Each structure stands twice: as C-alpha cells, then as structure tokens.
Amino acid sequence: MNHLIEAFEVLLDPDAWSGPGxxxxxxxxxxxxxxxxxxxxxxxxxxxxxxxxxxGRWRALAVISSGMVRALPTLGVITxxxxxxxxxxxxxxxxxxxxxxxSILAGAYAGVESxxxxxxxxxxxxxxSGWQVLLRVEIPxxxxxxxxxxxxxxxxxxATATLAAYVGAGGLGRQLFLGLRTQDYPLMLAASIxxxxxxxxxxxxxxxxxxxxxxxxxxx
Amino acid sequence: xxxxxxxxxxxxxxxxAHLMLALPAxxxxxxxxxxxxxxxxxxxxxxxxxxxxxxxxYAVPSLPLFIVxxxxxxxxxxxxxxxxxxxxxFGLALMVRSAADALDSVxxxxxxxxxxxxxxxAMRFFSVELPLxxxxxxxxxxxxxxxxxxxxxxxxxxGVQSLxxxxxxxxxxxxxxxxxxxxxLTAVLALLLDLLLVAVGRLIMPWAxxxxx
Numbered sequence: 001m002n003h004l005i006e007a008f009e010v011l012l013d014p015d016a017w018s019g020p021g022x023x024x025x026x027x028x029x030x031x032x033x034x035x036x037x038x039x040x041x042x043x044x045x046x047x048x049x050x051x052x053x054x055x056g057r058w059r060a061l062a063v064i065s066s067g068m069v070r071a072l073p074t075l076g077v078i079t080x081x082x083x084x085x086x087x088x089x090x091x092x093x094x095x096x097x098x099x100x101x102x103s104i105l106a107g108a109y110a111g112v113e114s115x116x117x118x119x120x121x122x123x124x125x126x127x128x129s130g131w132q133v134l135l136r137v138e139i140p141x142x143x144x145x146x147x148x149x150x151x152x153x154x155x156x157x158x159a160t161a162t163l164a165a166y167v168g169a170g171g172l173g174r175q176l177f178l179g180l181r182t183q184d185y186p187l188m189l190a191a192s193i194x195x196x197x198x199x200x201x202x203x204x205x206x207x208x209x210x211x212x213x214x215x216x217x218x219x220x
Numbered sequence: 221x222x223x224x225x226x227x228x229x230x231x232x233x234x235x236x237a238h239l240m241l242a243l244p245a246x247x248x249x250x251x252x253x254x255x256x257x258x259x260x261x262x263x264x265x266x267x268x269x270x271x272x273x274x275x276x277x278y279a280v281p282s283l284p285l286f287i288v289x290x291x292x293x294x295x296x297x298x299x300x301x302x303x304x305x306x307x308x309x310f311g312l313a314l315m316v317r318s319a320a321d322a323l324d325s326v327x328x329x330x331x332x333x334x335x336x337x338x339x340x341x342a343m344r345f346f347s348v349e350l351p352l353x354x355x356x357x358x359x360x361x362x363x364x365x366x367x368x369x370x371x372x373x374x375x376x377x378x379g380v381q382s383l384x385x386x387x388x389x390x391x392x393x394x395x396x397x398x399x400x401x402x403x404x405l406t407a408v409l410a411l412l413l414d415l416l417l418v419a420v421g422r423l424i425m426p427w428a429x430x431x432x433x
Contacts, residue, residue: 004291070366071410073373075384076403079391083399159281166377167391176283180378189291192284203279 006186007193016190023175023194030171030198033089033161034154037096041153045101049108049149053142054134059109066106069099074160078167087168096160100153107149111142141217144210151206158199172198223397231386235405238382241372245304246365246413249311254357256312257319258345271317278313282374285309303375310371311364318360322353355428358421362414369410373402383409 010016017024052062077098081091115138123137139146165173172195179188224231260270285306287297295302326349334348350357376384383402390398421428 067366068407070363071370071407073370073384073387073403073406075373075376075387076399076406079387080396080399080403082391083394083396155279155281159283162281162283163374163377173283176287177377185297188287188297192287195284196280196288199279199281200276203276 003185003189007189010186010190011193021174023172023190026170026172026174027194027198030158030161030173030195033092033096033164033169033171034157034202037093037100037157037161038150038154040093041097041100041104041157042150044097045104045149046108046146049105049146050112050134050139052105053109053112054130054138056113062105062109066102069102072099074099074156075163075166078160078163082167089164089169091167092161092164092169096157099156099160103152103156104149107146107152108142111145111149112138113142114145115141144213144217147206147210147213151203151210154202154206155199158195158202162195221397223395224401227398231401231405234381234383234385235409238369238372238384238406238409241300241303241307241375241380241382242365242369242409242413245307245311246361246368248304248308249315249364249368250357250361252308253312253315253319254323256316257323260316260320261323267320271320274312274316276313277309280309282306282310282371283377286375286378298379300380303372303380306375307368307371311368314367315360315364318363319353319357322356322360323349325356326352351425354425355421358417358425362417365413365417366410369413370406373406 011023016022019025049062052058074095077095078092081094085091085094112134119137119141120133123133128136161171162173162176164171165177172191175191176188176195179185179191256270256274260267286303289295289306289309290297290299290302293299293302293305330348330352331344334344339348372382373384373387376382376388383406386398386402386405390396390402
C-alpha cells in the first residue's frame, strides 16, 4: 500500500507533470499517437467496411481479419515492425494501424448490415440510388455500431501505445519503462494508473456518445 | 528456419511456459464467469450493472494491469500468479457477458416445464439450462481462449517467461526469426486450443453443431 501512496504522490506532484519528459507531455504524446493511428486506420477501414456492408461482397474476408487480430500478439507486431523500420514512431504507428483496422472494419460492415432489409428496400422504393441509400440510410442507422468499432480500436491503440516506448517512441510508456529499468515501482505504478485512467475516460466518452446517439435516434 | 532449429529446446520451454500461464486463466475465467452470470440473470436489476461492470475491465490496458495488480495481490510483478490473475480478469471481462447472454437464451417455457416436472433449481441448472446454453457458452470460451493466448506475451517485457520472450529477446538482439517464430507459434497455439475446444464441444454436446451459434 505504501507504493500506492507514493505513486499518487508522483501523480499529484506538479513537477512530475511539467517539462518535456513529464507526465503532461507524455500524456499528450500518448493521445496524439492514438488520434493519429485512429485517423489513419479509419481512413483505410471505414470506406472498405462500408462498401463490404453495402455490397455484401468480401464479407468472409472482413470477418476473418477481425477474428485474426485477436490472435495477433501486439508485442510481436510492434517489435517486428521496429526491427524492419528502426527505432522511432513509424514502427509503432504501423502496428497501431494493423491492430486498429480490423475493429473499425468490423464495426463499419456490422453497422451497415444491421439496417433491416425492409428499410433498405423502402429507401430504394423511394427512388434513392445506391449511394443515397448508403449515405442517408445505412450510415446514419448503423452509426452506433460504426462508433462501437472505433471504440474497440481506440482501446486497442491506447493499450498498445504503452508498448511504443519499448521500441524507442514516447507516450506514457516512457515513464513506465523508466520505472521498470530503474526498479522504481512507484513510478511504474503512477504511469500505469495514468494509462488506465486515460483508457477508461476515453472508453466512457465513447459510451456516452453512443448513448446520446441511440437516444437521438429514438432507439432507447 | 535454422535459428528455430538451433533454439528448439528453448522454444519448447517457452511454449510450455506460455500454456502454463494461459490455460489456468482461461479455465478460471470460465469457472468464475458462469456462476456470476447465473446470479446476475437471477437478480434482474443487477444484471446490467454486473455485465457492464465486468465489461469495463476490458478497457484496462494489459501492461498497466500487470503492474497495478500486485498491490492488491501482495505478489511481485514477475510472479506467474500475478500474470494468471490479470489474464483471468480480461477473460472475465469477455466471458461474463457471453455467459449471461447464453444462459438467458434458454427458453423460458423450457425452464418452467422443467420446474413443473419436479427439477430442483440446482438440478435444473445442471441438467437443463447448462446443456442448452452449452453451445453459446462454448462460443464465448473460444473468444476468451484466443485473446488470452495472445495477451500472455505482453508480460514478457516485465521479464515473465512465455512465447513473448521471443519478442523481447528477438528485439534486443535483432533476430527477426525469433520474433516471427513467436508470432507464428502464438497463432498456432491459439488455433490448436480452439480446435481442441471445438472437439471437446462435439464430444460432450453431440446434439449441437458447434461453432454455428
């Protein structure tokens, strides 16, 4: 328990938060990695997932890829990428994207697929084109599941971003590995608590947005 | 390939160490999740709280959990017990929801009928509800087993031996085959355990086409 008190002393110490290597800067780095990885992954996975859901083609491929990512050890992906492209942000970013794409893809096609065929037929009967059905019916109605995919991807990336420091990048993992190497358990603990809080806050924000969305759509 | 052949004894040891961490965690999360799910289904107002509450645990990143948990357990960060408990928590986060849904999917009419023919609650659970929920429970267990096997490796950065050690060794000494072997073996292990679960499912639930839930 003493360690826990010491860890909170670290977290409540303004000096630990300030400066280029402080908790504040590392947390912003962590968030920046997460945001960038999500942006890149969404740019790849959203269009593909929406098209898979809309056309129903390559569905098996999307299902398999999202199943496979669970079996993929994140540490293996990140260290392998680091050996190939070297120390820095590129290797972690590649692995974040590899790990985030399947979740977003799955959410996107599941969202589009979840719209009832009767609704889609009705939209077509109104004279909507394929694109209009996708943009005005399938995407808005599938939004809670599409956001669910982004939510899973965010969790995955926030967790994996902690490992980025292992291959020489920044983020809150820096403090964690510094504590590990110097046998400074309170510092490790403080960094771990910071990452856990960050993950839970982000997850709660997604939960909130999904709830608001469902309420606006009249589903609850 | 040569590197793998030269290091075969070590790889075998690491594979066994990996299983010694993953298998107890998978078993424990199943055995703990089913009673929790059953109780949550019985006390209806608590169901959503319990199911969402355990689900929230999944939001906790693995490496930080490996580090925070020893405070509660009184163990060291590198203790295998610590790693197994952390993995069990992640397993529970997935399994409680699928077990609650699986037990809930048992038809209410069937439940009433079994009570009517004289089953006690305990007998009803073991001989009616559990078998009927079996295929859905198995589907949840398969997800837990795959994700647990891949999660184990993160503990290697703390110095716990598993297939993850092939990643840390491989990275520190720049041996690509070591990392590649680790990834492939993790996937193979996940696949083998999955096939085993499906086979066991067919054996004990011959009435269900397993895997098509």
